[in-house]
Amino acid sequence: MSRPDAFGSAAPSGRDDEPLVSLDGVEVHFEKEQGLFEFFEEPDTVRAVDGISLDIEENDVLALVGESGCGKSTLGKTTIGLQRPTGGSVRYRGQDIWAAKDGVGDVEIPFDEIRSSLQIIHQDPGSSLNPNQKIVEILSQPIKLTHPNVGLNERRERIYSLLERVGMNPAADFADRYPHQLSGGEKQRVALSRALLMNPDLILADEAISALDVSLRVEMMDLMLDLQDDFDTSFVFISHDLSNARYFAEHGDGRVGVMYLGEIVEVGPAEELIEDPGHPYTNVLRWATPNLALDAAGAGEPPVRKIDVPDPVNPPSGCRFHTRCPEARDVCREETPELRGEPGGHQSACFRNEPDHKYWDSQPVED
Amino acid sequence: MVNYYVRRTARVFVTIFLVASLTFGLVRLLPGGPFTLLRAQLLRQGVPADEVDARIANLQNIRPDEPLWMQYIDYMTALVQGNLGESISLGEPVVSVLARAAPWTVFVVLVSTILVFVVGIFLGSLQAYWEGGRFDQLVTGVSISMMSLPFYVVAVLLLYVFAYQFGWLPTAGTISNSVDRSLSVPFVVSALKHSILPIVSYTLGAAGGQALAMRGNSIQVLGNDYVQVARLRGLSDGRIATRYVARNAILPLYTGFLLLLGFRLGGTVILEQIFSYTGLGYYMITALNANDYPLMMGTFLVITVALVIGVYVADLTYSRIDPRISAGESDEAY
Numbered sequence: 001m002s003r004p005d006a007f008g009s010a011a012p013s014g015r016d017d018e019p020l021v022s023l024d025g026v027e028v029h030f031e032k033e034q035g036l037f038e039f040f041e042e043p044d045t046v047r048a049v050d051g052i053s054l055d056i057e058e059n060d061v062l063a064l065v066g067e068s069g070c071g072k073s074t075l076g077k078t079t080i081g082l083q084r085p086t087g088g089s090v091r092y093r094g095q096d097i098w099a100a101k102d103g104v105g106d107v108e109i110p111f112d113e114i115r116s117s118l119q120i121i122h123q124d125p126g127s128s129l130n131p132n133q134k135i136v137e138i139l140s141q142p143i144k145l146t147h148p149n150v151g152l153n154e155r156r157e158r159i160y161s162l163l164e165r166v167g168m169n170p171a172a173d174f175a176d177r178y179p180h181q182l183s184g185g186e187k188q189r190v191a192l193s194r195a196l197l198m199n200p201d202l203i204l205a206d207e208a209i210s211a212l213d214v215s216l217r218v219e220m221m222d223l224m225l226d227l228q229d230d231f232d233t234s235f236v237f238i239s240h241d242l243s244n245a246r247y248f249a250e251h252g253d254g255r256v257g258v259m260y261l262g263e264i265v266e267v268g269p270a271e272e273l274i275e276d277p278g279h280p281y282t283n284v285l286r287w288a289t290p291n292l293a294l295d296a297a298g299a300g301e302p303p304v305r306k307i308d309v310p311d312p313v314n315p316p317s318g319c320r321f322h323t324r325c326p327e328a329r330d331v332c333r334e335e336t337p338e339l340r341g342e343p344g345g346h347q348s349a350c351f352r353n354e355p356d357h358k359y360w361d362s363q364p365v366e367d
Numbered sequence: 368m369v370n371y372y373v374r375r376t377a378r379v380f381v382t383i384f385l386v387a388s389l390t391f392g393l394v395r396l397l398p399g400g401p402f403t404l405l406r407a408q409l410l411r412q413g414v415p416a417d418e419v420d421a422r423i424a425n426l427q428n429i430r431p432d433e434p435l436w437m438q439y440i441d442y443m444t445a446l447v448q449g450n451l452g453e454s455i456s457l458g459e460p461v462v463s464v465l466a467r468a469a470p471w472t473v474f475v476v477l478v479s480t481i482l483v484f485v486v487g488i489f490l491g492s493l494q495a496y497w498e499g500g501r502f503d504q505l506v507t508g509v510s511i512s513m514m515s516l517p518f519y520v521v522a523v524l525l526l527y528v529f530a531y532q533f534g535w536l537p538t539a540g541t542i543s544n545s546v547d548r549s550l551s552v553p554f555v556v557s558a559l560k561h562s563i564l565p566i567v568s569y570t571l572g573a574a575g576g577q578a579l580a581m582r583g584n585s586i587q588v589l590g591n592d593y594v595q596v597a598r599l600r601g602l603s604d605g606r607i608a609t610r611y612v613a614r615n616a617i618l619p620l621y622t623g624f625l626l627l628l629g630f631r632l633g634g635t636v637i638l639e640q641i642f643s644y645t646g647l648g649y650y651m652i653t654a655l656n657a658n659d660y661p662l663m664m665g666t667f668l669v670i671t672v673a674l675v676i677g678v679y680v681a682d683l684t685y686s687r688i689d690p691r692i693s694a695g696e697s698d699e700a701y
Binding site: 082112115116118119120122124127128129130131132133141142145178180191194195198 | 591592593595596597599600601602610611614615618689690
């Protein structure tokens with residue numbers, strides 16, 4: 001199969017030694033709406049993302065997992081510059097995205113270029129396509145923007161070949177339909193095609209397969225990974241299902257990142273992370289995902305002390321997982337573990353990975 | 368597809384037939400009957416009974432001594448031929464009265480309803496873009512106050528201020544008496560001058576309601592993922608506002624527009640009375656006061672038929688405007 005992008009994409013500017021997108025100590029804090037009578041009180045702050053540093057390389061795959069409300073969507077949106085971080089910085093090939101947007105300092109890469117390089121596929125296929133445009137119109141726009149000199153016929157040809165590539169045959173028939181005449185899986189393929197036609201460097205797939213039939217999920221993931229090779233893109237894949245994240249990271253040769261209450265607690269290659277979890281929370285996710293087909297999984301009690309997720313307005317002190325962690329000891333309440341391990345490899349944030357930490361002399365937490 | 372249009376068109380005729388029958392029935396049910404008064408008057412004047420019957424039959428194309436079903440058939444046959452009988456109070460055919468009055472009413476209702484939508488859509492989209500801002504709060508406040516103020520109160524206020532106090536605009540009529548009733552510049556100017564106050568008072572309140580509806584729709588559309596993706600693609604704000612947001616937000620208002628057009632025709636009964644504007648509504652009141660049943664039935668028929676046709680056009684064209692609704696997929700109709 002030849003590369004559908006027959007026009008070739010513009011050579012990426014910026015320094016080559018820099019990671020594609022680099023997050024450094026990113027914080028996203030939301031202030032809750034003030035009630036009428038709490039005017040003089042300190043506003044509540046939801047710490048959706050709290051101090052995350054992360055690098056995404058070219059042709060990289062990062063699958064983020066975690067329970068709802070842990071901030072994985074917020075982190076994803078911050079990564080592609082949709083959400084302005086309240087602390088830390090997000091850089092695209094070395095250029096701070098928000099400095100480029102505000103025109104502050106020396107802007108090496110214009111914001112427009114950054115904007116079109118970072119794209120998104122949403123969860124709900126129904127709301128991600130304009131109901132008043134035919135598929136061919138929806139897909140024409142990105143081509144018009146990226147290749148303004150391409151004629152009508154060539155544009156159509158290219159759209160047809162891409163539609164065929166994503167498995168929508170006959171392409172000419174699908175191209176003249178409106179979004180409501182497509183199934184959920186087909187809509188999601190159109191959304192993927194639309195994102196790819198922008199020639200992006202990074203696509204955020206925000207729960208992009210969660211709304212699809214279980215039978216279609218693997219197919220959609222395979223398609224995304226196939227097209228990754230053709231289009232030279234990286235993916236940030238957000239999922240609440242560890243088995244999907246594992247499949248995607250494993251086949252895309254990437255990493256899985258586990259998030260808990262606004263922090264990344266463990267990140268690493270899929271197989272290593274699942275076979276040998278370095279954080280007790282990863283173990284919980286593993287237990288909660290029966291189709292990972294692990295010997296220990298599925299049976300017995302959950303490996304947590306409490307089921308309730310703490311309030312992100314007042315996250316627990318020390319290690320945020322200590323309120324639920326079956327291994328928690330007194331020191332976990334006071335000290336915050338940092339991500340340890342080889343950078344870019346398997347890293348986790350738990351004192352249990354340090355053989356000579358004072359954790360081992362500490363007393364287990366009593367509820 | 369064709370099947371749907373045929374069925375839908377057939378339904379229009381059935382509805383109009385039912386409306387006409389209902390008018391016939393209602394008039395028969397009115398206490399005293401339509402011509403009892405007239406009959407009594409004529410007989411008291413010493414007119415022979417035969418002649419009285421003939422004259423009444425002429426007025427309504429009905430022979431009162433015939434059985435009801437015969438009267439009904441006569442009435443419907445005349446109706447199909449475009450004969451609505453003769454107005455008792457004005458002494459001329461109802462059809463010619465209607466032909467004279469309808470253009471004024473249609474003009475006022477059409478212009479004001481279009482204005483309602485243009486102003487409403489414009490304000491509503493701006494409000495949605497600046498949601499929660501000062502402009503939004505101000506317009507929402509004004510819209511709600513205007514909506515809660517009935518249009519006839521606004522009409523009386525405007526009439527008092529601009530016509531009676533300042534004398535800027537005429538107080539009554541459709542054109543001034545000195546102007547020749549033919550298409551010319553002074554005629555148009557005079558017609559516009561006379562219609563400003565009715566149109567404005569009929570527009571203000573309703574525009575507020577449309578602005579609020581448009582605001583809600585736009586905010587909903589703005590929350591859709593495809594709008595965000597369009598921004599990510601670097602599309603211009605103007606293009607997003609028109610192609611993506613406005614278009615999808617206006618669609619639900621479109622059916623409302625045609626329905627409103629029909630309903631607002633009925634509302635002119637009060638409006639035209641205030642401004643002594645000789646349109647359909649004005650003659651309907653005249654007919655009511657004068658017990659002029661043929662004229663009453665005529666105006667009533669015209670207003671209901673206009674509503675039926677409004678809904679019909681809305682149904683037929685909606686699928687052209689919104690691709691999601693393709694005719695034939697659903698059987699719903701009003």
